[in-house]
Each structure stands twice: as C-alpha cells, then as structure tokens.
Amino acid sequence: MGVLRPFLQSEDARTQAEFYIEALGGELVSVITFGQATGTDFSHKDKVMHLCVHVAGGNAIFMADSLVPYTPDSGIALNLTFKSVEEARDAFTKLAxxxxxxxxxxxxxxxxxxxxxxxxxGVSWMIAAEA
Known part of the structure; x- marks a missing residue:
C-alpha cells in the first residue's frame, strides 16, 4: 500500500508553509536548501529544495521553491475532510x-x-466535513 503526499512548487515555500501551519495547525518538520543538499555555492543555494510540514492532524505536505517561472493552479486540488463542521469552517476561513x-x-x-x-x-482546496 502506498502513501500519497502532495508536493507543491512555490515562489516562497517557507512563507507558504508558515501560512498552512497557521491556517491548519501543525508544525514544520524539515527544511533543506539547495546549498545544504548539494554543497555548492550557486545563486539558488538559499532556495528550498525540500520542505515538509505536518498539518491538520499529521497530514504531510512537501514543498520546494520553484527554480523556473511559477504558475499557480495546475488543475489539482487538495481535499481535506474533517470530522466536525467547526474544524472545517475554521480551516476554510483561514485558508481563504x-x-x-x-x-x-x-x-x-x-x-x-x-x-x-x-x-x-493559487492552491485549490476542497474542504469537507461530516454532517
């Protein structure tokens, strides 16, 4: 059985991750820059190569700074389902x-x-809750 985890390209992965942690509750798990991973000193050394956050009860989202022009809304939506309407409304309001x-x-x-x-x-979200 596999585990599916979204990997989002971003213009600023650190700032976007902080937004998701604030909106959904969670924590920053790890950040690796291109400089740390490759050990080279090039213009993108401080850009995020891999970032992991756990949000909304432990769901992992991976992220990276895009090194090419970034275009949001790739036709994919993240679906997040909560057990209570209150949790769903809170997340929906904060993400909006x-x-x-x-x-x-x-x-x-x-x-x-x-x-x-x-x-x-530019990330599409589908938020749901059990009635």
Whole structure:
C-alpha cells in the first residue's frame, strides 16, 4: 500500500508553509536548501529544495521553491475532510484569507459540508466535513 503526499512548487515555500501551519495547525518538520543538499555555492543555494510540514492532524505536505517561472493552479486540488463542521469552517476561513472562495462551505445534498477555495498562493482546496 502506498502513501500519497502532495508536493507543491512555490515562489516562497517557507512563507507558504508558515501560512498552512497557521491556517491548519501543525508544525514544520524539515527544511533543506539547495546549498545544504548539494554543497555548492550557486545563486539558488538559499532556495528550498525540500520542505515538509505536518498539518491538520499529521497530514504531510512537501514543498520546494520553484527554480523556473511559477504558475499557480495546475488543475489539482487538495481535499481535506474533517470530522466536525467547526474544524472545517475554521480551516476554510483561514485558508481563504487573501484568496478566493469558489463555493461556500455549506451542507450539500449528498449529506456532507463542502466548500472550495483558492488560497493566496493559487492552491485549490476542497474542504469537507461530516454532517
């Protein structure tokens, strides 16, 4: 059985990770820069090569600073489901700061609370909660 973990390219992985930790609760697990990993002294030595955060109860998100022009919203959405509506609303509200709500978090005909947003970094989120 495999484990699926999102790996996000970013213009500023450290700042984006701090935003997710604040919005979803969690911790920074590790950061490795290109300089630390390769031991070379080049213009990207301080950029993040690999960063790991645990958010929303231990879910891992990996991130890196993009070395090529970054284009947000790649057609992929992160789906995060909570056991309570209160947790879902809190995460939804915090992730929406500086972003765009596509669909408000509301009770849906299929019996769950569900909403969609694009955060300030261009990442699409699908937030859900059991009714």
């Amino acid at each position: 700061v500086g972003g765009h709500i596509s669909e408000s978090l509301e009770l849906q005909p299929f019996g769950m609370y569900y909403g969609e947003l694009i955060d300030r970094y």
